[in-house]
Amino acid sequence: MLNYVLRRLLTFVPTFIGVTLISFGFIRVLPGDPIIVMAGERGLTAERYAELEAQFGFDRPIYVQFWEYLTGVLQGDLGNSFVTKKPVWDEFFALFPATLELSLCAMVFAVVIGLPAGVIAAVNRGKFYDRALMSTALIGYSMPIFWWALLLIIVFSGNLQWTPVSGRIDLIYYFPDPTGFMLIDSLASGQKGAFASAVRHLVLPTIVLGTIPLAVIARQTRSAMLEVLGEDYIRTARAKGLGSGRINGVHALRNALIPVITVIGLSVGTLLAGAILTETIFSWPGIGKWMVDSIFRRDYPVVQGGLLLIAVAVMIVNLTVDMLYGVINPKIRKR
Amino acid sequence: MTDTTSAVTRPGPLREFWFYFRENRGAVIGLWIFAAFAFVALFGPWIAPHDPTAQFRDATLQPPFWQEGGDWTYPLGTDPLGRDMLSRLIVGARFSFFVGIVVVSIAATGGILVGLLAGFAPKWVDTVIMRIMDVILAFPSLLLALVLVAILGPSLTNAMIAIAIVLQPHYVRLTRASVMAERQKDYVTSAKVAGAGLPRLMFITVLPNCLAPIIVQAALSFSTAILDAAALGFLGMGAQPPTPEWGTMLAEAREFILRAWWVVTFPGLAILVTVLAINLMGDGLRDALDPKLKRS
Secondary structure (H helix, E strand, O other): OHHHHHHHHHHHHHHHHHHHHHHHHHOOOOOOOHHHHHHOOOOOOHHHHHHHHHHHOOOOOHHHHHHHHHHHHHOOOOOEOOOOOOEHHHHHHHHHHHHHHHHHHHHHHHHHHHHHHHHHHHHOOOOHHHHHHHHHHHHHHOOOHHHHHHHHHHHHHHHOOOOOOOOOOOOOOOOOOOOOOHHHHHHHHOOOOHHHHHHHHHHHHHHHHHHHHHHHHHHHHHHHHHHHHOOHHHHHHHHOOOOHHHHHHHHHHHHHHHHHHHHHHHHHHHHHHHHHHHHHHHOOOOHHHHHHHHHHHOOHHHHHHHHHHHHHHHHHHHHHHHHHHHHHOHHHHHO | OOOOOOOOOOOOHHHHHHHHHHHOHHHHHHHHHHHHHHHHHHHHHHHOOOOOOOOOHHHOOOOOOOOOOOOOOOOOOEOOOOOEHHHHHHHHHHHHHHHHHHHHHHHHHHHHHHHHHHHHOOHHHHHHHHHHHHHHHHOOHHHHHHHHHHHHOOOHHHHHHHHHHHHHHHHHHHHHHHHHHHHOOHHHHHHHHOOOOHHHHHHHHHHHHHHHHHHHHHHHHHHHHHHHHHHHHHOOOOOOOOOOOHHHHHHHHHHHOOOOHHHHHHHHHHHHHHHHHHHHHHHHHHHHHOHHHOOO
16 A cells, blocks of 8 residues: 555655646746736836846746745745736635635535435436436536536526625624634634625525536546446345345445546636636636636746636546555555 | 448448447537638638727727627627727637648657657667657656746747647657557468568558557547637747737737636637537547447
């Protein structure tokens, strides 16, 4: 097992270097002179240009520049935002909890509905429930989520007035946010109605972001269950006289979960991509909205640093999923 | 050479494919919708009742015909600038269709070539290629596409290039995996013994036998491409107004969602139906092409 962990960790290193190379190269392939872009000043004189060149380190050989960038990254130095002048690293971690909270809620939503839906479909293979659930799942899988968000806003915020359209909590509430998770902080603040307000703000974004993972999990659970239900040990269990609830719920589902867990882990990239759209539509102050805003404001250090940090976050999650997979399924360690 | 004298002949590959494809009713429905979509995409400007960019200023935000205030001049209503929704949707089909075709062609061609190379090249080249693909896959696809478009400048062409780059690693992985499996087989060894050169081995001996999963992937990435291009358009990084691209139309209509439901509903519905049809078709393709699922 240790061998497997080490081997898997080793493949992390070249990918990490590649990811840093891309984010390092990003600012250098922008159209126009990167120094003029980064300076953001008009009518640069030759001296000022040379000064800035030295300041940004562009006068040194490219490999020295990359080395400095890499060592900076490892020390948490990603430069400062053009707009707010604050370190990119600090901004990222200030906004990250909002995205994490939304993504976790979306994932819980997807798993809580997707898993049972997949099991029910598999057990009723070919019958009405299977067809209905799988058709719905395919629609969810094909859904343009930015449109789905607008539809939900029309119905639930516009017509029914049940949920707010944007933000994380009503402006009348103000309290310290030690964890950054609005659900926890609003509960801890003890203010009346704060938690309910946070929940109301969270519902629509959660549904929107969770829709595609939900569909994927339902489809994956169904096919994994179908595969497992054909195995000999299920027949043995049935022959022993076990009830179908126990067979489906315990014997089959446990083994069907292995591929499902992988799918759940690998949806993290999809979730973050979805967060870009969801956060933009619901004005959710997280990483996705931050990135889109920065791209429009041409705040290149933020785009560069955010790109890198998001990729590293995805890589860490994938690595963890691989490790977990090794724990659940011993066969994979030997590869 | 087909043996026409024997009573039972093996059906041609296309026929066999159709036999299995037809069994999946959803796939056949998907195929019909896709055919209609392709037809509209090709002949859109001749079908559309109005010019998609013409602004009828005395009929802005007119509802669809079945609602009060709507009429058959603009069957699906008009947008805030008084442009006919139906005409814009019809002409918009060609952008999505075009995006799908171009993205899949670029991504598949590039991915297959690189995948073949990785499968046949020495180990270290393979490792380098696959690590590069890992790097691309580490970024959430839409984010990478967004950043690429930010570098290249927002336009539909650049959006297509960006999406193609993002989708390419899937083809590389798929092709490489199939090549690795096929290379071990006896027919490849015998071709090699018979003196087939590397290009012949790659493109004529091995590639045709790797195509089934690639075709399925092509169908699935066709729908991904349409969705991503629409998402980029929605974020203002894809096709630019007044292009009647469906995602861009949604972005333009956003501020009117609570006043005029139709300007938001129809473009999204068009995207959903198209993507759904392609995914249905993709499922059917997988059933028909995956030898493991065949019962023969």
